[in-house]
Amino acid sequence: MDRKRFQEIWEDGLHHRSFVAGGILTVLMLSLAILSLIWTPYSVFTMNIAGKLQPPGELHWLGTDHFGRDVLSMLMVGAWNSMAVSLAAIGLGALIGIPLGLTASARKGWIDEAVMRFNDFAFAFPALLTAVMLSAALGPGSFNSIVAIGIFNIPVFARLTRGSSLSLFQRDFILAARIAGKGTTRICAEHILPNITSVLIVQATIQFALGILAEAGLSYLGLGTQPPQPSWGKMLSEAQTMMFFAPNLAILPGCAIVISVLGLNLLGDGMRDILDPKMRTRE
Amino acid sequence: MTFFMFRRLTALMVTLLVASLLIFLLLEILPGDPAAVILGVGAQEDTLRALRAELGLDLPAPVRYLNWLGEVLQGNLGRSYTYDTPVQELLLNRVELSLPLALLAILLSTGIAIPLGVFAASRHRKVADTSIMGFAQLGVAVPNFWFAILLILLFSVKLGWFSAGGFAGWDAGWFPAFKSLVLPAVALALPQAAILARVTRSSVLETVQEDYIRTARAKGLSRSQALWRHAVRNALIPVVTILGLQLSFLLAGTIIIENVFYLPGVGRLLFQAIAQRDLMVVKNLVLVLAATVVLINFLVDLLYAVLDPRLRLGFHG
Numbered sequence: 001m002d003r004k005r006f007q008e009i010w011e012d013g014l015h016h017r018s019f020v021a022g023g024i025l026t027v028l029m030l031s032l033a034i035l036s037l038i039w040t041p042y043s044v045f046t047m048n049i050a051g052k053l054q055p056p057g058e059l060h061w062l063g064t065d066h067f068g069r070d071v072l073s074m075l076m077v078g079a080w081n082s083m084a085v086s087l088a089a090i091g092l093g094a095l096i097g098i099p100l101g102l103t104a105s106a107r108k109g110w111i112d113e114a115v116m117r118f119n120d121f122a123f124a125f126p127a128l129l130t131a132v133m134l135s136a137a138l139g140p141g142s143f144n145s146i147v148a149i150g151i152f153n154i155p156v157f158a159r160l161t162r163g164s165s166l167s168l169f170q171r172d173f174i175l176a177a178r179i180a181g182k183g184t185t186r187i188c189a190e191h192i193l194p195n196i197t198s199v200l201i202v203q204a205t206i207q208f209a210l211g212i213l214a215e216a217g218l219s220y221l222g223l224g225t226q227p228p229q230p231s232w233g234k235m236l237s238e239a240q241t242m243m244f245f246a247p248n249l250a251i252l253p254g255c256a257i258v259i260s261v262l263g264l265n266l267l268g269d270g271m272r273d274i275l276d277p278k279m280r281t282r283e
Numbered sequence: 284m285t286f287f288m289f290r291r292l293t294a295l296m297v298t299l300l301v302a303s304l305l306i307f308l309l310l311e312i313l314p315g316d317p318a319a320v321i322l323g324v325g326a327q328e329d330t331l332r333a334l335r336a337e338l339g340l341d342l343p344a345p346v347r348y349l350n351w352l353g354e355v356l357q358g359n360l361g362r363s364y365t366y367d368t369p370v371q372e373l374l375l376n377r378v379e380l381s382l383p384l385a386l387l388a389i390l391l392s393t394g395i396a397i398p399l400g401v402f403a404a405s406r407h408r409k410v411a412d413t414s415i416m417g418f419a420q421l422g423v424a425v426p427n428f429w430f431a432i433l434l435i436l437l438f439s440v441k442l443g444w445f446s447a448g449g450f451a452g453w454d455a456g457w458f459p460a461f462k463s464l465v466l467p468a469v470a471l472a473l474p475q476a477a478i479l480a481r482v483t484r485s486s487v488l489e490t491v492q493e494d495y496i497r498t499a500r501a502k503g504l505s506r507s508q509a510l511w512r513h514a515v516r517n518a519l520i521p522v523v524t525i526l527g528l529q530l531s532f533l534l535a536g537t538i539i540i541e542n543v544f545y546l547p548g549v550g551r552l553l554f555q556a557i558a559q560r561d562l563m564v565v566k567n568l569v570l571v572l573a574a575t576v577v578l579i580n581f582l583v584d585l586l587y588a589v590l591d592p593r594l595r596l597g598f599h600g
Contacts, residue, residue: 128535254429
């Protein structure tokens with residue numbers, strides 16, 4: 001994408017409400033996550049039983065949990081843990097899914113048929129069900145959550161890549177590239193991929209949001225990020241037992257999830273509208 | 284149509300076979316020896332060996348896989364290691380809770396989402412439309428288990444209208460039992476309703492631009508008559524597909540929601556079986572769940588073909 005096109009998109013984006021709103025929310029959550037790598041108000045690993053279950057105040061802006069840990073710090077580290085899992089799962093899905101989709105559309109025939117059947121199969125299966133089984137088989141933990149969520153990103157990227165590149169292969173400039181002597185792999189890398197990048201980025205944004213939801217679900221069930229590392233899902237399941245006397249503990253992690261997911265969904269919708277006016281959602 | 288049916292049926296069989304193979308392979312890597320689970324830690328090596336032989340665990344993997352398939356095809360889902368009861372029995376007990384829960388959730392989500400979606404479309408770009416879609420956007424972002432916790436906070440902790448969890452059982456009378464399913468069903472229905480409302484709205488918006496709607500209007504039908512009599516009916520075709528897909532999400536959702544509300548349903552049974560390494564329950568339950576999802580999607584496909592004749596002629600894939 002050249003600079004002029006990038007500038008055009010950027011200017012369009014500034015006038016698009018959901019793009020701006022989603023962008024602000026996403027940047028906010030991402031910065032909190034990244035900030036947590038170098039600084040948090042308090043350490044999330046030190047307990048302070050004397051100062052447990054404090055309400056929000058000057059020392060602890062969002063209060064403390066049942067071990068006296070600072071809730072804001074835990075939410076920040078939780079943001080990083082959740083986003084890192086989701087991003088890695090997208091990486092896994094894209095790394096396998098995109099080449100699969102490209103191969104299917106370039107080679108057609110039985111490879112195409114096999115990829116599509118695999119897709120149908122993966123779509124028919126409840127993702128969380130398999131994620132629960134996988135996490136149980138491989139043992140709980142962040143890495144296995146990445147594998148479990150990533151597996152479900154594979155068919156998403158494969159289908160999208162195949163769908164958007166099929167029509168490109170019919171275009172004259174691909175024929176020209178073939179006549180110029182370029183092989184299929186080079187054509188895919190130099191001509192097909194750059195043309196479908198925007199669709200893929202939009203989808204990645206949506207998958208990012210879905211990944212955060214899935215990670216939260218898995219860690220709520222105790223299959224995701226393991227303590228003492230904080231995670232939003234784990235914080236919610238711990239808060240559930242203390243709902244009668246510390247309801248804010250059950251509210252804050254949920255808000256963090258909603259803000260991240262909402263931000264990414266709005267951003268994705270906005271980007272789709274800007275990058276591809278044909279797909280414009282009816283606002 | 285026969286060809287269409289045949290094609291779909293073959294695909295269904297293949298999907299189920301692949302599913303069973305995957306389940307089997309996945310559980311092969313699951314650590315833990317079922318014989319040790321049954322007999323406990325103090326078991327002697329020769330007792331363990333005898334039990335493994337009795338359960339057929341000492342046979343080679345392909346033989347065990349085929350044996351399992353054979354049993355399942357005869358309707359035998361095996362015996363749970365931890366409960367020492369046939370899996371069918373466990374399943375039937377739990378379905379009593381999970382099926383009404385799922386049906387209630389679907390009823391709620393379609394009952395709310397379809398009218399809202401149509402209404403939003405009829406108010407296209409007006410305040411009502413924007414606010415309904417805003418709520419839908421929010422609804423998609425809310426994890427259902429957190430929504431469930433919020434419901435408990437409001438209706439159980441603050442207002443005391445519903446219990447915070449547990450199931451009264453159908454023997455206690457239908458009302459207490461139904462009452463314990465209300466909050467879980469609402470929690471399950473919310474994200475589904477949000478998606479469904481969006482799909483309904485965009486589908487109706489697309490349909491109202493069709494020529495036959497203009498004809499209906501030209502015939503003298505009012506805007507809302509044309510909308511409800513002609514547009515909605517046709518717009519519901521894609522909605523049916525989404526509903527079919529949502530069923531599989533609903534099944535997965537019950538795993539979490541039944542855990543939030545401590546409901547003894549199929550989802551919780553599965554989750555506990557995984558935690559307790561009760562492989563017999565896990566593999567048969569997952570297979571039954573997968574078969575249910577695949578069957579429902581098959582039925583939706585058939586329904587879709589009945590509703591939309593273009594599909595029967597093979598314009599798909």
